[in-house]
Amino acid sequence: MRKISILRSIRKIYQFFVDIPIKDGTVLKDRYQVLSFIGAGSYGMVYLCRDLKTNENRVIKQLRPSKRRNKKEAAMFENEISVLGTLNQKNMPVLYEAFSSNGYFFYAMSFIEGDNLEDELFISKKTYSEKESLFILVHLLELVDDLHNKGIYHQDLRTANILLKNKEPFLIDFGLSKQRDSINQHNKLEDILKMKQQDYYDLGDLLLYLLYSTYSSKNKKALPWTEELSLKKETVNLLKKLLGIHEPYTNTIEISKGLYAAINAQEKES
Numbered sequence: 001m002r003k004i005s006i007l008r009s010i011r012k013i014y015q016f017f018v019d020i021p022i023k024d025g026t027v028l029k030d031r032y033q034v035l036s037f038i039g040a041g042s043y044g045m046v047y048l049c050r051d052l053k054t055n056e057n058r059v060i061k062q063l064r065p066s067k068r069r070n071k072k073e074a075a076m077f078e079n080e081i082s083v084l085g086t087l088n089q090k091n092m093p094v095l096y097e098a099f100s101s102n103g104y105f106f107y108a109m110s111f112i113e114g115d116n117l118e119d120e121l122f123i124s125k126k127t128y129s130e131k132e133s134l135f136i137l138v139h140l141l142e143l144v145d146d147l148h149n150k151g152i153y154h155q156d157l158r159t160a161n162i163l164l165k166n167k168e169p170f171l172i173d174f175g176l177s178k179q180r181d182s183i184n185q186h187n188k189l190e191d192i193l194k195m196k197q198q199d200y201y202d203l204g205d206l207l208l209y210l211l212y213s214t215y216s217s218k219n220k221k222a223l224p225w226t227e228e229l230s231l232k233k234e235t236v237n238l239l240k241k242l243l244g245i246h247e248p249y250t251n252t253i254e255i256s257k258g259l260y261a262a263i264n265a266q267e268k269e270s
Helices: 002-018 071-086 117-122 130-149 188-212 233-242 252-269
Strands: 032-040 044-051 056-063 095-101 104-110 162-165 168-171
Touching (some): 032 056, 071 104, 130 168, 233 252
Antiparallel strands (some): 032 044, 044 056, 056 104, 095 104, 162 168
16 A cells, blocks of 8 residues: 555656646647646646637647556547547537647647536535426436437536536536447446446436535534435435436436426426
């Protein structure tokens, strides 16, 4: 364990000195002018840029310089480019091009202007009623269904990867996504079902985050969500199946039925 800890420390120090964000004002590929550094993930660094050709904002993602010679990380970067190239949904990023410059690797995609759900929940402290939360899930389920129909499994559906624009969710960050065609033929059907259910589990987790936005703790001791949240039985059933507490859903049609049963229960009350 100590050896692993030392290796991690060395890696972080190396990244600190190597993964230096590109300076504002720098022009990449004689076209994309860096406006600001947005942030960094496990293998990528993200910038807001101005497309000097169209005068529109773009997002540029760079493979971390420290990862350039790491075959696994480079393959993940290439996979993300491949996934983005297959998307055709207004609520997801559009890939414009991939390019390299001075041995560094980049791709350009559309800039989606919206509020990050994680910031909305944990910084702005925005609240969502049970009904509002369910309707957000309706939109998210449509996006996940579209991905699954294309043989794409997001695998990282969390608050940080969702933007809200006019109360409508947009999916971003496909860095951990998997494509059906790239899955090893051995146990392929089993692997696909696991990836589907991972996305379904993540939807349940997202719904819980939204529902907890109105929760005010009165107990010093943390209790299970089934005891802390006052929810309609249809919403509880939906969550339990999404989270695998009860027999899990196997497809989005089943989820849709459970979701609309929960929404109908809300409509009857209002």
